[in-house]
Amino acid sequence: MSKELSILAHSVVRNSSISINGEKDFTSSEQDFKTFIKEAYRNYDLKYPKFFKMDSLCKLAVIGAEIAIENSDLAEISNDRIGIVLMNRASSLETDREHQHSIDDRENYFPSPSTFVYTLANIMAGEIAIRHEFQGENMCFVLSEFDIDLMQQYVSNLFESGKIDACLCGWVDFDDSNYESVQYIVGENSSKNITFDVCTTKEIYNVK
Amino acid sequence: MNTAYIIADNMISSLGFNSSEHVEKLRKSQSGILPCNNSSLYPTPFQASLIDVSRLDHMKSDIEFVDKFTKLEQLHILSVRDCLSQANVDLSSEKTLFVFSTTKGNIDLLSKNYVGGIDAKRAYLHEMAKAISEYFNNPVNPVVVSNACISGVLAVNMARDFINSGIYDNVVVTGGDLAAEFTISGFQSFKAISENPCKPYDASRDGITIGEACSTVILSKNANGSNILVAGGGSSNDANHISGPSRTGDGLMMACEKAVAEGMVEVSNIDFVSAHGTATVYNDEMESKAFNWLGVQNIPLNSFKGYWGHTLGAAGIIEIVASTHSMRNNELYKSAGFEQIGIPESLNVISAYKKDKVDIVLKTASGFGGCNAATVLVKE
Numbered sequence: 001m002s003k004e005l006s007i008l009a010h011s012v013v014r015n016s017s018i019s020i021n022g023e024k025d026f027t028s029s030e031q032d033f034k035t036f037i038k039e040a041y042r043n044y045d046l047k048y049p050k051f052f053k054m055d056s057l058c059k060l061a062v063i064g065a066e067i068a069i070e071n072s073d074l075a076e077i078s079n080d081r082i083g084i085v086l087m088n089r090a091s092s093l094e095t096d097r098e099h100q101h102s103i104d105d106r107e108n109y110f111p112s113p114s115t116f117v118y119t120l121a122n123i124m125a126g127e128i129a130i131r132h133e134f135q136g137e138n139m140c141f142v143l144s145e146f147d148i149d150l151m152q153q154y155v156s157n158l159f160e161s162g163k164i165d166a167c168l169c170g171w172v173d174f175d176d177s178n179y180e181s182v183q184y185i186v187g188e189n190s191s192k193n194i195t196f197d198v199c200t201t202k203e204i205y206n207v208k
Numbered sequence: 209m210n211t212a213y214i215i216a217d218n219m220i221s222s223l224g225f226n227s228s229e230h231v232e233k234l235r236k237s238q239s240g241i242l243p244c245n246n247s248s249l250y251p252t253p254f255q256a257s258l259i260d261v262s263r264l265d266h267m268k269s270d271i272e273f274v275d276k277f278t279k280l281e282q283l284h285i286l287s288v289r290d291c292l293s294q295a296n297v298d299l300s301s302e303k304t305l306f307v308f309s310t311t312k313g314n315i316d317l318l319s320k321n322y323v324g325g326i327d328a329k330r331a332y333l334h335e336m337a338k339a340i341s342e343y344f345n346n347p348v349n350p351v352v353v354s355n356a357c358i359s360g361v362l363a364v365n366m367a368r369d370f371i372n373s374g375i376y377d378n379v380v381v382t383g384g385d386l387a388a389e390f391t392i393s394g395f396q397s398f399k400a401i402s403e404n405p406c407k408p409y410d411a412s413r414d415g416i417t418i419g420e421a422c423s424t425v426i427l428s429k430n431a432n433g434s435n436i437l438v439a440g441g442g443s444s445n446d447a448n449h450i451s452g453p454s455r456t457g458d459g460l461m462m463a464c465e466k467a468v469a470e471g472m473v474e475v476s477n478i479d480f481v482s483a484h485g486t487a488t489v490y491n492d493e494m495e496s497k498a499f500n501w502l503g504v505q506n507i508p509l510n511s512f513k514g515y516w517g518h519t520l521g522a523a524g525i526i527e528i529v530a531s532t533h534s535m536r537n538n539e540l541y542k543s544a545g546f547e548q549i550g551i552p553e554s555l556n557v558i559s560a561y562k563k564d565k566v567d568i569v570l571k572t573a574s575g576f577g578g579c580n581a582a583t584v585l586v587k588e
Contacts, residue, residue, distance in 0.1 A: 079447070080444070080462055084445065089332070089334065090332065091313075091332070091333050091354055093331065093332070096312075096315065096318060096331075096390070097318060099390065099393075099394060100315075100318040100319060100390060102393075103389060103390070103393045104319065104320045104321070106251065109251070111393040111394060111396070111397040112397055113394075113397045113398045113451070116393075116394035116395075116397055116398065117398075117450055117451045117576060119312070119390075119394065120311060120354070120356045120576055120577060121354045121355075122354065122355040122356050122575075122576075122577040122579060123356075123450055123576065123577045125355075125445070125577060125579070126445065126450045126576070126577030126578045126579065127450060129445035129446075129447040129577075129578055130447050130448065130449070130450070130578065132447075133447045134445060134447060135444055135445050135446070135447050135458070135459060135462065136444065136445070137442070137443045137444070138355060138358075138362075138443045138444065138445050138577075138579045138581075139353070139355060139362060139366070139443070140353070140354055140355040141351060141352060141353060141354070142332075142333040142334055142352040142353075142354045143334050143349070143351065143352065144334040144335075144338070144349070147349065147351075150351065153370070153373075153375060154366065154369075157369045157370075157373055160373075161369070161470060163442060163466055163470075
């Protein structure tokens, strides 16, 4: 018997603006990502100095997750029952290029561990896990586009197999100054929430 | 419903181009790790497990349009093709899915020193996946799992879920990573690479050895003569540190508990633990705590890293494949590089090759980002 699953809250970060549950919540006139995301950090008052050590992909993921989580009531759920399932297109290529640049020239050779650690797509899940102490299932997919059907199948399976009681799901992509984060919390049904299905997720993703 | 059988497998590493070549060397406890003095990979000499290039040149000669594929893609094609020679699977079916497991894919394409003719867009992991699945005329969008060093175990767990829920009849899970300059320079900057061949769980261990490998398993809802099932899986996050393991082993222990519960086995009935065992001081310490907590400290355990190094995105798959041969042959392979126990809580590290019953296996992996994963394999 499958459980009734809902989307408890969702956040969208793109084009220097942030929406919560479909409503615009923060907009910046700043087009540069690094400046915009710093403004967003201040706006949401994260008080999390580790944020400034992160690469752009992780900053994007952490801000998008923060807002979705803040707007979901997860207090009753044990941290080891909250999963994180993320997808993107460019993996960690933005930081990969930076690390590659540091080793391209033997005369100017400066590989750095603080850059190299961010050359994995799933570090964004790790950063979110540390910030919110989520210890449940982990998965990071790299795909040509946000595959809502795959997300639905994979996350539904995790719930059906009894491994999780809630899940942070999302598409978080950063590539060559283009960026996009759509994250949502899936949990068990409560009347005020919207149903977790492919159609609803598409609506959330497609809102401009 | 639990019918996810492993019906075909392949391993490509320094030890050979198919599984039987690997098994032959595992029985003799013969490692493929050698000194490497290739300044295009790293300015100073280091140890590595590398695939024989001249043999690859020979093996790849009958791949159609071979020049349209990168080295890693050629390895995937050879690996999948070897599996197809063992089992009749319709790759052109909508009910067959390709799942790729990799950390860095065609990362060599990013280098300004890259001299091949492949378009840089194939550094995107999904582009690499598409090139290979299209070569095999598979109509389904391929899935790439890129979750650090647990990618292979996660990919196999996902394949199991998708077969058991009836979404696919067959899933080809293929994992690979190269010993690329990118990766070696990065782990060197972390001071994570040992000057000697890695020594998992040993008192004198001081770091990893990088290896390159490609490995494939085909999971099917039909047994096709196989009696090995992927019975259960689980994953977790330590939520502790992005580049260091948990101090307590809690994350790994939780992933194992979920895999054991889903696999419907008793911890005491596990015959063999194929652990991650990277041979860094902290990883192996963490594993010793997690395994004692779980209660598998007396069960024979090894790390395969002493044979072919840490093969990153291929690691979970090649080590699952090696474990299935342990099960089919009822034999336990020595934990290569291990001499004297050097972990805070004791483990039963396999010190010599031996014949023994192997019906239930626990396979684990842990990686950067604080992630852990486990799989339970069961012989019917």
